[in-house]
Amino acid sequence: ERGEEIDRREAEDFIRLHHAENPGAGPVDLRLREVLSEIDQTGTYTHTTSELTFGARVAWRNSSRCIGRLYWKSLQVRDRRHIDTADCVAEECVEHLRAATGKGRIRPTITVFAPDRPGERAPRILNDQLIRYAGYTREDGSVLGDPANAEITRRALRMGWRGEGTRFDVLPLVVEAKGALIMREVPDEVVLEVPLRHPAFPWFAGLGLKWHAVPAISNMSLEIGGVTYPCAPFNGWYMGTEIGARNLADRDRYDQLPVVAEGLGLDTSHDRTLWRDQALVELNVAVLHSFAEDGVTITDHHTEARRFLTHLEREERSGRVCPADWSWIVPPMSGAATPVFHRYYDDVALTPAYVHRPPLA
Ligand code: HEM
Numbered sequence: 331e332r333g334e335e336i337d338r339r340e341a342e343d344f345i346r347l348h349h350a351e352n353p354g355a356g357p358v359d360l361r362l363r364e365v366l367s368e369i370d371q372t373g374t375y376t377h378t379t380s381e382l383t384f385g386a387r388v389a390w391r392n393s394s395r396c397i398g399r400l401y402w403k404s405l406q407v408r409d410r411r412h413i414d415t416a417d418c419v420a421e422e423c424v425e426h427l428r429a430a431t432g433k434g435r436i437r438p439t440i441t442v443f444a445p446d447r448p449g450e451r452a453p454r455i456l457n458d459q460l461i462r463y464a465g466y467t468r469e470d471g472s473v474l475g476d477p478a479n480a481e482i483t484r485r486a487l488r489m490g491w492r493g494e495g496t497r498f499d500v501l502p503l504v505v506e507a508k509g510a511l512i513m514r515e516v517p518d519e520v521v522l523e524v525p526l527r528h529p530a531f532p533w534f535a536g537l538g539l540k541w542h543a544v545p546a547i548s549n550m551s552l553e554i555g556g557v558t559y560p561c562a563p564f565n566g567w568y569m570g571t572e573i574g575a576r577n578l579a580d581r582d583r584y585d586q587l588p589v590v591a592e593g594l595g596l597d598t599s600h601d602r603t604l605w606r607d608q609a610l611v612e613l614n615v616a617v618l619h620s621f622a623e624d625g626v627t628i629t630d631h632h633t634e635a636r637r638f639l640t641h642l643e644r645e646e647r648s649g650r651v652c653p654a655d656w657s658w659i660v661p662p663m664s665g666a667a668t669p670v671f672h673r674y675y676d677d678v679a680l681t682p683a684y685v686h687r688p689p690l691a
Pocket residue numbers: 386390393395396397398399401405438439440564565566567568569572629634658684
């Protein structure tokens with residue numbers, strides 16, 4: 331479809347915000363005249379690298395569901411707006427993972443590809459994240475691997491991809507651009523993984539569980555001053571609960587709580603024995619222990635909760651509202667044992683922003 335006409339008011343508000351927080355950016359009226367005349371002539375306008383970098387960082391600062399915003403100013407921004415073919419997007423995603431992963435010292439990074447332009451659709455990555463484990467649906471409806479990725483796995487198989495058939499096969503990137511749909515394997519050397527073991531229970535390693543080091547979201551659009559960048563994968567590091575309390579614990583994901591409870595020798599005959607809760611804690615202990623022992627950046631939900639409240643107080647001291655969505659900020663285990671549980675927040679929607687893309691037509 332045609333890239334939507336740029337909203338002039340959003341463009342002006344963003345340019346004013348950029349100059350207000352970046353005094354070195356020069357006279358705002360001069361830049362405003364440039365932008366508004368470019369919109370009149372072409373229907374859109376081009377951000378300077380400084381505006382793009384600031385916009386991506388403020389979009390993170392505005393993300394009300396994100397507990398990890400304390401370091402919003404340190405986001406590394408890779409300006410790749412000149413890249414608009416499927417092959418080059420896929421290649422740059424591999425380079426993004428290489429740059430962001432290091433040897434485990436993870437750097438929060440975003441790569442911004444070509445925006446939607448009037449008459450020219452931007453590239454799109456069809457994977458939810460750059461690194462995802464395949465979910466193979468079997469005859470009986472059960473899934474080998476990650477059930478959350480069953481659909482993209484079917485699509486990749488239809489396009490000719492074949493995995494090894496393990497519970498942790500890294501899916502290929504599926505990228506659509508300029509009418510082309512391509513698939514590209516993610517090389518092992520840019521996929522850092524951590525095998526999970528427990529500091530006190532030797533049997534835990536025998537469960538054969540592992541997880542990848544870098545969470546890199548590739549299904550959200552970056553909106554800055556009326557311009558939409560639908561292809562802008564970004565990564566941070568994990569909070570342990572995401573892996574230990576959701577990805578490996580949810581019934582419709584890897585469903586490992588009964589397995590861990592069995593290993594612990596717990597009485598699983600009734601929920602009221604709290605066997606699920608005991609298994610959750612030990613699974614999360616294993617995640618944090620394994621990542622730390624391998625020197626891979628990870629944070630626990632207590633530390634992250636404290637950091638978030640520090641961020642919120644700093645924002646308020648700077649005279650800004652810090653938007654937050656309680657239902658996402660409070661961790662998925664031990665909620666009231668963390669300080670973020672015991673207060674209210676203002677969930678206002680600010681721009682620039684990371685937004686969920688409308689599903690592909
Ligand atoms: C640096 C370490 C970071 C940590 C520990 C962190 C932690 C989290 C967690 C735990 C969530 C909730 C995810 C879920 O429940 O599934 C979240 C959501 C989110 N984070 Fe962060 N984050 C970090 C960095 C970033 C960065 C660099 C960006 C973007 C530049 C970002 C943008 C977001 C957004 C947009 C959401 C909401 C996603 C949605 O609505 O589906 N975060 N973050």
